[in-house]
Amino acid sequence: MKIIMLGAPGAGKGTQAKKIAEVCNVPHISTGDIFRANIKNGTELGAKAKEYMDKGLLVPDELVCDLVVDRIQQSDCEQGYILDGFPRTIPQAQALTNALNAIGQKMEYAINIEVPDENIIRRMSGRRACVGCGATYHVVYNPTKVEGVCDVCGEALILRDDDKPETVKNRLNVYHEQTQPLIDYYKNEGILVEVDGTKNMDEVFADICKVIGVH
Ligand code: AP5
Numbered sequence: 001m002k003i004i005m006l007g008a009p010g011a012g013k014g015t016q017a018k019k020i021a022e023v024c025n026v027p028h029i030s031t032g033d034i035f036r037a038n039i040k041n042g043t044e045l046g047a048k049a050k051e052y053m054d055k056g057l058l059v060p061d062e063l064v065c066d067l068v069v070d071r072i073q074q075s076d077c078e079q080g081y082i083l084d085g086f087p088r089t090i091p092q093a094q095a096l097t098n099a100l101n102a103i104g105q106k107m108e109y110a111i112n113i114e115v116p117d118e119n120i121i122r123r124m125s126g127r128r129a130c131v132g133c134g135a136t137y138h139v140v141y142n143p144t145k146v147e148g149v150c151d152v153c154g155e156a157l158i159l160r161d162d163d164k165p166e167t168v169k170n171r172l173n174v175y176h177e178q179t180q181p182l183i184d185y186y187k188n189e190g191i192l193v194e195v196d197g198t199k200n201m202d203e204v205f206a207d208i209c210k211v212i213g214v215h
């Protein structure tokens with residue numbers, strides 16, 4: 001199963017991508033998670049990415065494309081993968097299409113999770129991420145058993161630097177300008193699937209499973 005998750009920041013791409021990856025038993029590849037891991041580990045890539053991420057801007061295409069094209073050719077991706085947060089610009093989508101053509105592969109679905117901007121702000125301000133394992137929660141919609149403590153690994157939860165309201169507004173503007181055009185790109189490729197992301201997490205997941213034929 002080869003799937004691209006599309007949607008605004010906070011639409012629920014990561015939440016759904018993890019669940020789909022689990023049921024399909026394929027890797028979940030999140031470029032945001034890759035950059036955050038690099039920042040945490042103090043790498044050169046992390047330092048470069050942080051400059052853009054903290055402002056709510058996209059990291060330049062040249063830092064992202066090769067990384068993903070390499071990743072999807074690793075042996076654990078033979079049965080497929082779920083791309084979360086990539087592609088995010090038309091040049092990234094073209095780079096992916098070219099790379100897949102070169103290795104004789106085809107993307108199966110681009111799933112667009114639709115959520116209006118006003119819901120997004122509410123979701124981001126309530127999101128909490130684990131400093132240990134990166135699991136994400138929401139103070140209202142997906143709370144932990146013990147407040148402020150990760151259910152998975154017991155580490156502390158934080159508000160992501162780029163989830164502050166002024167940065168979220170920038171990320172939404174960048175999304176509308178640079179990423180939304182991908183909806184038409186994948187419509188033209190004939191693989192676009194739209195799901196209503198305002199429903200609760202389990203309902204959104206059930207809708208996705210229905211359209212991709214997974215139970
Ligand atoms: P990235 O980490 O990809 O951020 P994003 O796209 O902005 O997406 P988010 O992780 O914020 O949200 P999500 O859609 O995954 O939502 P989630 O499931 O967490 O990228 C971060 C930055 O890295 C970018 O800004 C950019 O700088 C850089 N970057 C990454 N990839 C790049 C690329 N390809 N090119 C250039 N730069 C790149 O859900 C959000 C919250 O809502 C959670 O709290 C969740 O619990 C809750 N929630 C989820 N679903 C529901 C629901 N149905 N109902 C209620 N609450 C829900």
Ligand code: ZN
Pocket residue numbers: 130131132133134135150151152153154155
């Ligand atoms: Zn954790």
